[in-house]
Amino acid sequence: MEQFIGISRNCDLKEAVRGLRAPNLIILCVSEKELFQSKVEELEQLYPGVPSIGCVGQSYGGTQALEKGILVTAFCGGITAVANVLTDVSKMPVRRIHQFEQDVNQVGGNSENTVCIDFCSSNDECVLITMETVLRKRNISLTGGTAWEGLVSANGRVYLDACAYGIVKNHSGKVKVYKENLYVKTDKKYIVTKAIPEKNVICELNGEPFQRVYTRECNVTPDQIGKQTFVNPLGRMIGNETYIVSLKEDAGNQAYSCYRKVYPKDVIYFLETGDIDQIVKGTVAEIRKDFKRVSGIFSINCLFRYLLFQQNHYTGQYFEQIGKLGSHAGLIGLGEHYNGQHTNQTFSCVVLE
DSSP, rough: EEEEEEEEEOHHHHHHHTTTTEEEEEEEEOOOOOHHHHHHHHHHHHHOOEEEEESSSSSEEETEESSSSSSEEEESSEEEEEEEEEEOTTTTTTHHHHHHHHHHHHHHHTTTEEEEEESSOHHHHHHHHHHHHHHHTTTOEEEEEEEEEEEEEEEEEESSSSSEEEEETTTOOOOOOOEEEEEEEEEEEEEEEEEEGTTEEEEEEEEEEHHHHHHHHHTOOOOHHHHHTTTTTEEEEEEEEEEEOOOEEEETTEEESSSSOOHHHHHHEEEEEEOHHHHHHHHHHHHHHHHHHOEEEEEEHHHHHHHHHHTTTTTHHHHHHHHHHOOOEEESSSEEEETTEEEEEEEEEEEOO
């Protein structure tokens, strides 16, 4: 298996795919919403019938961040892949679950050699729960993220209110998904006592208004909460795993909206920024321990992580560290997916041998 990475800062698709031959799955990221439809159609013309998924969003390939332009990532040789889409995900993600199950069964993989990569336009939590009901039957892992502008593509067509997915089976080695948090738990633990999950709003912690608790614990004023999430996001505990909740904006009545759902009775920790360089190096060491040879990595890095790297003048070092493992490309996401969970301010990836 080989991973192809092609970039065009001029949004020239033919430049981005130069040298790409016999792909088994193509992943397209286009920074400009206005160009997405035409580039998706052009890609299908250039590689008719090749499974493909795509989305609008900033991206990166190798050591280059691509705030404007096109990224093409492709898996070539020794791969079986199917691409398709779940539609009407804001209302009924289960509507096409039988098609999703057929696609998974067609690929016929297992936990050791198969992964699902997805781009979702909305209602991420419900979509992931829906997909997980199928994937867990074969213990197949998932990585993916939230698309920009609510647009995704599959097999040459653009969709609103949808989740595009690619099921990838690696015949030449194993696959494994990883996630990385740059934040560590503090001893500040709370229970969500009031929330509005359908609006991603958190209202109360331990019976107190959320903003009162957050400003007290982080020693900030209410108007500073939105920026403080870069330093002190929330951590939602599921088993022994921490899934980050990013804060978005004031929702009135001392409540606050988030970039993912929070539910009553959720256990919430206040998080603080850890040693970024050591955490990244730890992830690299973990992957290196698991894989003697890396053919490709496709990842999703949260936009907030990317901005944090920029603020800390760490962007170049970050791509250098991950690049030590091998070919690496991905999406700067507005939310990240790791197996059945939607999270924020996180790195999620699949590594293919």
